[in-house]
Amino acid sequence: MKIGIVGGTGDIGEGMALRLSPKYDVIVGSRDEIKAVATCDICRETLQVQGMECSLSGVTNQRVVDEADVIVLAIPFKHAAPTLNTLTGFEGKIVVSPINPIERTNYFYYAPPPEGSAAMMVKGMLPESATVCAAFNNIAANKWKVLDEELDYSVAVCCDDDAAKQQVMEIVNNVSSLRAYDAGPLAAASVVESVTPLLLNIARFGKMRDAGVKFV
Amino acid sequence: MKIGIVGGTGDIGEGMALRLSPKYDVIVGSRDEIKAVATCDICRETLQVQGMECSLSGVTNQRVVDEADVIVLAIPFKHAAPTLNTLTGFEGKIVVSPINPIERTNYFYYAPPPEGSAAMMVKGMLPESATVCAAFNNIAANKWKVLDEELDYSVAVCCDDDAAKQQVMEIVNNVSSLRAYDAGPLAAASVVESVTPLLLNIARFGKMRDAGVKFV
Numbered sequence: 001m002k003i004g005i006v007g008g009t010g011d012i013g014e015g016m017a018l019r020l021s022p023k024y025d026v027i028v029g030s031r032d033e034i035k036a037v038a039t040c041d042i043c044r045e046t047l048q049v050q051g052m053e054c055s056l057s058g059v060t061n062q063r064v065v066d067e068a069d070v071i072v073l074a075i076p077f078k079h080a081a082p083t084l085n086t087l088t089g090f091e092g093k094i095v096v097s098p099i100n101p102i103e104r105t106n107y108f109y110y111a112p113p114p115e116g117s118a119a120m121m122v123k124g125m126l127p128e129s130a131t132v133c134a135a136f137n138n139i140a141a142n143k144w145k146v147l148d149e150e151l152d153y154s155v156a157v158c159c160d161d162d163a164a165k166q167q168v169m170e171i172v173n174n175v176s177s178l179r180a181y182d183a184g185p186l187a188a189a190s191v192v193e194s195v196t197p198l199l200l201n202i203a204r205f206g207k208m209r210d211a212g213v214k215f216v
Numbered sequence: 217m218k219i220g221i222v223g224g225t226g227d228i229g230e231g232m233a234l235r236l237s238p239k240y241d242v243i244v245g246s247r248d249e250i251k252a253v254a255t256c257d258i259c260r261e262t263l264q265v266q267g268m269e270c271s272l273s274g275v276t277n278q279r280v281v282d283e284a285d286v287i288v289l290a291i292p293f294k295h296a297a298p299t300l301n302t303l304t305g306f307e308g309k310i311v312v313s314p315i316n317p318i319e320r321t322n323y324f325y326y327a328p329p330p331e332g333s334a335a336m337m338v339k340g341m342l343p344e345s346a347t348v349c350a351a352f353n354n355i356a357a358n359k360w361k362v363l364d365e366e367l368d369y370s371v372a373v374c375c376d377d378d379a380a381k382q383q384v385m386e387i388v389n390n391v392s393s394l395r396a397y398d399a400g401p402l403a404a405a406s407v408v409e410s411v412t413p414l415l416l417n418i419a420r421f422g423k424m425r426d427a428g429v430k431f432v
Contacts, residue, residue: 107400110407153432156414182421183414184323191326191414198372198399198407202431205398214430215418216368 003171004029004068006061006075006083009039012098013074015144016136017043019151019175021054028056029064031086036060050147062087070094070171072136077101077118081125090130094164097122097189098136100196108197108204112190119158119189133159133168134189135180138196140203140210151176153212156183156192181215219387220245220284222277222291222299225255228314229290231360232352233259235367235391237270244272245280247302252276266363278303286310286387288352293317293334297341306346310380313338313405314352316412324413324420328406335374335405349375349384350405351396354412356419356426367392369428372399372408397431 003020005013008028017028021043028043030036036058047054065071065087075083077099099118103111115121119134126132135157143151155172157180159165169180183192199211219236221229224244233244237259244259246252252274263270281287281303291299293315315334319327331337335350342348351373359367371388373396375381385396399408415427 107404108407109404110410156418181418181427184417184421188323188325188413188417191324191410191417194326194407194410195414197404198411199431201400201404201407202372202397205400211397211431214432215415215427216430 001025001070002027002068004064004071006064006071006073006087007079008064008074009035010074010076011141012144014039014043015141016072016074017056018046018147019144020171021056022047022052023174024171025055027064027068028058029061030058031061033058033060046147062089065089065093068093070096070167072096073099073122075099080118080122084122084125090126092129093131094167095122095126095130095132096136096168097132097134100137100193102197102200108200110190110194110197112193116187117190117193119186119193123186131159131161131164132186133157133164134186134192135168135172137192138199138213140199140212143210143212151178152214153178154215155180156195156215157181158183158186158189158192160186217241217286218243218284220280220287222280222287222289222303223295224280224290225251226290226292227357228360230255230259231357232288232290233272234262234363235360236387237272238263238268239390240387241271243280243284244274245277246274247277249274249276262363278305281305281309284309286312286383288312289315289338291315296334296338300338300341306342308345309347310383311338311342311346311348312352312384313348313350316353316409318413318416324416326406326410326413328409332403333406333409335402335409339402347375347377347380348402349373349380350402350408351384351388353408354415354429356415356428359426359428367394368430369394370431371396372411372431373397374399374402374405374408376402
C-alpha cells in the first residue's frame with residue numbers, strides 16, 4: 001500500500017512523512033515538486049540520524065493522487081477547496097481528511113462550511129467512488145515532527161465504508177502510540193474536527209505548549 | 217459555600233450529589249420536593265455504607281436557586297428552557313451548565329440552539345448579574361453514580377468571569393480524580409459540549425459501555 005501526502009511540505013505533512021515512511025511507501029506532494037523533493041531529503045536525513053530506514057519520494061500533488069492508494073490531505077482548511085479544484089483522478093481512492101475548519105477571535109472556535117464539516121465538504125468535491133475518512137484531526141503539528149517523542153493520543157476515525165475505515169484505523173495504530181477509535185460515519189466528523197479548537201483553547205488558556213486528547 | 221443541584225433527582229444530579237456532598241454543603245432540588253428528599257435519603261445511605269459523612273438536603277428547585285451559592289443545572293437540554301422559565305432569583309449566583317444539546321439518528325450529533333451552545337442559551341435566560349460556567353459536560357451519567365470507581369477524567373471549564381471560573385475549577389478538582397482545564401470564555405462552550413456526542417459515538421461504534429476524555 002502506498003500512502004500519499006497532498007500538501008506534504010507543510011508542518012503536519014512533513015511530520016506525517018517522518019512518522020509514516022519507516023513503515024509504508026510514502027510519496028510527498030507539493031504544488032512545487034522541488035519543494036517536495038527537498039522535504040523528503042530533510043526527512044530522510046532526520047530518520048537516518050535515528051538509524052531508521054524509510055521509503056519516501058517527493059512529487060507533485062497530482063502525482064500523489066495518481067499513484068497513492070491512500071491520500072492524506074495535509075492542507076489547511078482555507079486551501080482545501082482551491083487545492084482539490086486543481087486535482088483529478090480520485091476515483092477509487094481512500095482520501096484521509098485531517099482538516100479542521102477553525103477560526104479565532106480571543107479564543108478558537110469551530111467554523112464549519114455549509115456541508116457541516118471539512119470532511120463532508122471534501123466528500124462533496126470528490127467523485128462518488130472516492131472514500132473519504134476523517135482521521136488525525138486532533139494532533140498538534142509540532143508533535144508530529146518531534147520523532148523521539150511518542151504520540152500517545154487517541155485518534156477518532158469517521159468513514160462511511162467499513163473496509164476503508166479499518167484500513168485507515170490500521171495505519172493510525174501503526175504510528176507511534178496512536179490508538180484509533182471508530183467514531184461513526186463521515187457525517188459525524190464535525191464533532192471530531194471541533195475537538196481541535198477545544199485543544200487549542202485549553203493550551204492557550206492553560207499556558208501549555210499544546211494539548212492532545214485521549215478517550216478513556 | 218453551598219452547592220445546589222437543580223434537577224438533582226435525575227441520573228447525573230444524583231451522582232453529583234453523591235460525589236459532592238461529602239465535601240460541600242449540597243442541596244438537591246426537584247420540581248417535587250418529596251422526590252428530592254427521597255434522592256437525598258438514597259444518597260445518604262449509599263455514602264454511609266462507604267463510611268462517608270455528607271451534608272445533603274432535598275428541597276424544591278426554587279429553594280435551590282434561593283439558597284445555593286453555586287447552582288448546577290443537572291437537567292437534559294430539552295428541559296432546560298422550560299425549567300429556567302419557572303425559576304427566579306439567579307441574581308449574583310454562579311450557575312454551572314453541564315448541559316449538552318445532542319440529537320441522534322444512526323449516530324449522535326451536536327444540535328446547539330440558535331445561541332450557539334446550551335451554555336450561551338442559559339446565559340441569555342438569566343439576569344446579567346448571574347455568572348454562567350460550562351463544566352462537567354463530558355462525564356457519563358452512570359460514571360457519576362459508581363462511587364467506588366475513580367472519575368479519572370479531564371473537565372473543560374468555560375466562563376467569562378475569572379473568579380467564578382476559579383471557584384468552579386476548584387470544585388471540579390475536589391471531585392474524585394477529575395482535573396479542571398480552563399477552556400476559555402463561555403462563548404467557547406460549544407466545542408466542549410460537542411465532545412459529548414463524540415464520546416457517545418466512540419462508545420457506540422467501539423461497543424464500549426461509555427467513554428470519557430482526558431487532555432494530555
